[in-house]
Amino acid sequence: MTEHLRGASPSSPDTIGAMPAASSASPAQPSARRDTYTPESLLTVAVRVFNERGYDGTSMEHLSKAAGISKSSIYHHVRGKEELLRRATGRALDGLFAILDEPEATRGRAVDRVEHVTRRTTEVLMAELPYVTLLLRVRGNTATERWALERRRDFDQRVVGLLKEAADDGDLRSDVDPRLATRLLFGMINSLVEWYRPDRAGTAHATGDEVADAVVATAFAGLRTT
Amino acid sequence: MTEHLRGASPSSPDTIGAMPAASSASPAQPSARRDTYTPESLLTVAVRVFNERGYDGTSMEHLSKAAGISKSSIYHHVRGKEELLRRATGRALDGLFAILDEPEATRGRAVDRVEHVTRRTTEVLMAELPYVTLLLRVRGNTATERWALERRRDFDQRVVGLLKEAADDGDLRSDVDPRLATRLLFGMINSLVEWYRPDRAGTAHATGDEVADAVVATAFAGLRTT
DNA sequence: GTCTATATTACGATAGAC
């Protein structure tokens, strides 16, 4: 069992890409990091384990082994397991909501705004993959989980509004209700968390751009040739 | 806290619809049931709780409260939590694999076979909703979960084969790889477990038939009007 | 078949030394 050594040390090379700049707010200074965990860098490890084992299936013991520090050391950085979940889902939700404020999502023909939101949601999902993955698996057992679920429902409702507009414009097929269409659309997009892996992109499967293109093309024009 | 009383008794009226016929194999005899649990009727309760709280988030205590019997009584019917998971996922997988043996899935033009499998998978998912829901959320922490994941991958691969055939026939859009198309297709279908509720069908959202129609139309022709 | 009581292990979190 050498599992606890893999990617364990806070300064181990294979975690650099995922490591945030320490307390320094500037993202242009990734160098001056101390050889210790911050809540942010600990979150990176925790979210990975949460996604591997499931949130409920992950114990603090699992986290401590994965992070390479003791259980009690984790409590020095965060108040507990639930705070890690809140930070992770919050990050995912912030990324998603930001899409709705983009100019392309607020101006122009509704169906084009829907298409923009579709593409950008796919992109944000790929960019923030571990955080969105965790968000999409939340069940609602704790207050934090219910808070995340509620924010997610708000996001969905905003998009339903867009689909309704596009339907009123006559730009969406009339035999599918906008609410149902939104659910199928997000079903397709969100399923990326089940198989998309950035490290495999371009080899075992398509690159991020190709995936986004495929999602938009499939969702709006369908799989069948005409 | 009256939660443990809701739908608790094995013979309570609100569980009748979900209750299987006892040892009698004939489904035309729902009457002659004894006022006690069978592994099958216990499974109905357990799967509902698993889906509400997540498998890892469900303790035997939770199950005993929901079933209205003690923890130790559960062990009289099944060997443990994992056996319940295996029975549930096995049932879901059997339903899915049966689709691939249907005549419409083995004869005719590939693209039509894909469309048939799409519709039938949607229908089986709605008919066996709790079991398929549980299957789709399995993570792989135990041997049983890995067994279920492997069978599920087999099913996916069978469908990828169908999509490849259809693509070779020139019936599928050429700018989306068959493997990717299969993933997006199943992403859309499988997302039903997140929102489809049989009791709400026809009121809060579309009926089962309408949902199946919408899935097929969206997946093959797309959301946008042409 | 069901129960109460309990064995045993694992869990989240804390105390206090270094």
Add this chain to the structure above:
DNA sequence: GTCTATCGTAATATAGAC
């Protein structure tokens, strides 16, 4: 900031009475 040791609780599962 990290550690070892430990507390109190909750988990899975079993023993044995009825």
